[in-house]
Amino acid sequence: MNRSEFIAATAIILFGAFLLGWFACWLLHRLTRPGREDIAQHGRIAHALHEAEAARDAARETLAEREAVFAERQAGAAAELRAATEGLREARAEIEELRDFIEQRLARR
Structure with missing residues (x-):
């Protein structure tokens, strides 16, 4: 060669x-x-993912609103409880004063 x-x-x-x-x-x-079917499927999956994210965000907003309402209700209930407790304490003190007054009146007789 x-x-x-x-x-x-x-x-x-x-x-x-x-x-x-x-x-x-x-x-x-x-x-x-990738074929056209694969590309179309990816598009559908992306659209479904977008909708799921939007639903998740809406659920989070709803949850935050409900938590705010419940926190407000809880604060109101706690305030009512404190007021009721204070009223009960005052009523007990008044009852003790009335009992002492009645015992003094009965002792004088």
Whole structure:
């Protein structure tokens, strides 16, 4: 094999390797490319995810509103409880005063 034949054979082998690599790359991209159905499914999934996030945000807002209402109710109930306790304490003190007064009147008789 002379020099010209060697160069030609090497060139043909390199060109064949190039064509084989190009074909393998083309085939790989052809096989792994997503189809229209996959793209449509990704769109539906993205839309569903967006709706779920919107529903989650709405639920969080509703929860925050309800927590505020319950906290307000609890504060009102605690204030009523304190007022009732204070009223009961005053009533007990008045009852003790009346008992002492009645005992003093009965003792004088």
